[in-house]
Amino acid sequence: MKVIVLGGGVVGVTTAYYLARGGAQVTVIERQEGPALETSFANAGQVSPGYSTPWAAPGIPVKALKWMLQRHAPLAIRADGSLFQLQWMTQMLKNCTSTRYAVNKERMTRVAEYSRDCLRQLRADTGIEYDQRTLGTLQVFRTAKQLAAAQNDIAVLRECEVPFRELRADELPDIEPALAHAQGLVGGLHLPGDETGDCHQFTKQLAALARAAGVEFRFGTAVQRLITQGRHVTGVQLGQPGAADGETLEADRVVVALGCASRQLLTTLGLNLPVYPVKGYSLTVPIVHETLAPVSTVMDETYKVAVTRLGEHIRVGGMAELAGHDLRLNPRRRETLEMVTHGLFAGAGDLPDASFWTGLRPMTPDGTPVLGRAPGWDNLLVNTGHGTLGWTMACGSGKLVADLTLGRTPDIRTEGLGLDRYTNDSWSRPNDGRQSPIHA
Known part of the structure; x- marks a missing residue:
């Protein structure tokens, strides 16, 4: 399975790492000249699920x-x-009500606690230092x-x-x-x-491990647009927006982990990402x-x-x-x-x-990241909207989205984590459902 991950910050790199570990052929597209040179570069250093x-x-x-x-x-x-x-x-x-606050905090804590566990396991598996x-x-x-x-x-x-x-x-x-x-x-x-740690140092080290596992990194490369056919994303066209058409990369799945730039890209597909x-x-x-x-x-x-x-x-x-x-x-x-x-x-x-x-x-307005399938698209996934907790939630978000991409059932409940909470009433009516993984 060919998967393109858009974004080389801590969220994009952790996603790519877990995808590669799951057997996918992964390419990461990042506009900067290396990993974690934007929001992940000098954040507060907290891994704080609590x-x-x-x-x-x-x-x-x-x-x-x-x-x-x-x-x-x-x-x-x-x-x-x-x-x-x-x-x-x-x-x-x-969202500034007691009821909404309790719902949103539970969702955030659910992802963050899982992410801390994933980070600890990753550290035990790889010996990564940061x-x-x-x-x-x-x-x-x-x-x-x-x-x-x-x-x-x-x-x-x-x-x-x-x-x-x-x-x-x-x-x-x-x-x-x-x-x-x-x-x-x-x-x-x-x-x-x-926990605490240097997010930039972690992401650089993990990118090296991902590269050793077969992930291709295309640094200094911008995304011009997503190429679609029906409700299917067939690939990614590279190059600066508005410039002449650049190289086209085909993919079976695409994960958007572009941080604040995710909204503009997804708007072209009719998606209103509230980031x-x-x-x-x-x-x-x-x-x-x-x-x-x-x-x-x-x-x-x-x-x-x-x-x-x-x-x-x-x-x-x-x-x-x-x-x-x-x-x-x-x-x-x-x-x-x-x-x-x-x-x-x-x-x-x-x-x-x-x-x-x-x-x-x-x-996001409610503080919870947007994780999982993009509504209306059968092979497009989103991993963004973590706010001040990108480092805290990176490993868990990356593992969860990788599992959904690979057709696996995630380790934690996905209720309330998807973009659909903003497109229907489900975001205000919690349930015990899970997002469905994407199947080949």
């Missing part, structure tokens, strides 16, 4: 209005001139209101049997010793099953004082910023800007990341020497 939480949550609309007036707000909105931005935000607001640590995530709170709100997440964690530990302020140094010097924290939630580019920022900070640095990941609930240990560096990632495909670096976002780092781990790293980066996360 922190798989929808941005659409009760109280967010009111918080968003308050954030508009704050200098260090976790969310900023700038009109991009598109109707889609307004439609996407409206759909997100509809500055990984398995010491968990510590979510820290600055107000009693945040502590109270965390009880909603804890209820879902219990339901999904995810281990956790609630902490008083004086217990935080038990998990992260350097927080003994931090001020203004009232408590925390420790998720010991979470919007949510801009995030990160700092990569050289460590100068080991004892003052984090040992794993600390998530500051107030600013939605994660501070993660990656080898001899600290990766500080967060923020969310709804501003279209703008990739300009905003110095005010750097100020926020530096402020949070200094407040939690003062003196740990050389902040003036830190690398400043931005990327676009492909996010």
